[in-house]
Amino acid sequence: MTVPLNTVPLSAHRRIAEELPDLGYTDAWTGEAGGYDGFTPLALAAAWSRSLRVGSGVVPVQTRGPALLAMTVATLAEAAPGRVVVGVGSSGPPFVTRINGIPFEHPYRKVRDTVRFLKAALAGEYVMGDFDSFSIEGFRLASVPRPAPPVMVGALRPQMLRLAGSEADGLVTNFLAADDVPRVVEAMGPEGKAKEVVARIFVCPTRDRDYARAQGRAMLGSILNARTYSAFHDWLGRSDVLAASHRAWAAGDFRGAGAAVPDRLVDELLVHGSPEECRAHVARYVEAGVVTPLLAVIPAPEFGAGPDGMLSALRALAPVS
Known part of the structure; x- marks a missing residue:
């Protein structure tokens, strides 16, 4: 499930997060653009549920320094051991430059270097040296998370998809059709076939x-x-x-x-469509190669507004055995 949930204030998420596992939902993931930050909702979801896996899907590599990003992920992972995934991506000029005042430069190299840094730092290594897009004089996490959180890449096109397949632990992608999934997975390369594919799927359960x-x-x-x-x-x-x-x-x-x-x-x-039709459509993504279908639910008139309406929609969409 994508959090925060559409039209539901973050303060009203607790009872929803507590019920999600009972409904069959396994994960809570964020994005990060011009609204909520990518980590606060995850910390809350991890605290409110003892079983939800939480992941950033994705946070930009340009808006936090590599060490700060590693520290944030490690802190969250210490609070929720074995339940944290960090997804990073390049974002774009509207978020990086226009509202944060940071030059949008060398996106591929910055994502690749951040993945390499995070995997080393989260494994407890002392990281020092020159990367193509930044230099680290010397850094080691004060508290190393066990197990180390997986590092995924948000990717859309071949070069970044190959990076997700070759160096990261998986892929986060979105705004694609079920029939597009095989081409995306193929572009990850031979190593990508064994990696987790997370796809955000926008769902509006209405007839x-x-x-x-x-x-x-x-x-x-x-x-x-x-x-x-x-x-x-x-x-x-x-x-x-x-x-x-x-x-x-x-x-x-x-x-x-x-x-x-x-x-x-x-x-x-x-x-x-109906909840049954929506579940069938989501299943097509899984059949095509998506490992983790990540729902982003758009309010539907059948269920009403606010937290009660969203919770009713989630109950109707819930995975069935």
Whole structure:
């Protein structure tokens, strides 16, 4: 499950986190952009549930120094031994530069070097020396987490996907269709076949198709025209499908860019329908190679608003034996 849950204040998450394992949910993961930070919700989820695995999916490598990132992960891992995963990624200029004032430079090298640093530091090694994108004069964690948390990479395209397969412990990805998964896994290389693949899947459990597609277009219009995701879907073979949306966006017609996303693509990227139909669609991702389907639930009119409505939706979507 993606946390914080959409439209639910963080202060209201405790009773939801306590119930999630009983419903069959195993994990709580965050993202990090312009809203919540990537670690506070994980610390709360780990404290409120004794079994949920918690992971950052993902935090940018540019906005924290390597040692601070290792210290944060190690602290969380000491509080929740064996239940922590750190996912890191490159993010982009809107988050790194425009709101944090940090130059967005050498994203691939910075992610690769941070992965190498984290794996060494979290294993208890003394890290010193020059990486391609930063230098470390000497660092060792004061308290080494046991076991060492896995380090995953947020990736979309071939170079970063190969990094996830060759040097990291797995992949975190999102905004892809179930049919896209085999190509993404293949791009991780031969070593990637044995790695964990986490995919964030957006779900709106409603039978109101028009409502779901409206929610999907409101989200996808900007996402699919962002630099990283536009290139990702071009690589997946959707340049022609999204050409009209790209033209509208370039002309400043942001609403038109969303309206130009075809119904079929909305239906592939946003899981919707009855809870049973949603579970069946999520199962397609697993069959295609996703190890951990990570749900991001969008409120649906059938379940109402607020914490009670979200909890009702989660109960309806819960894995069934």
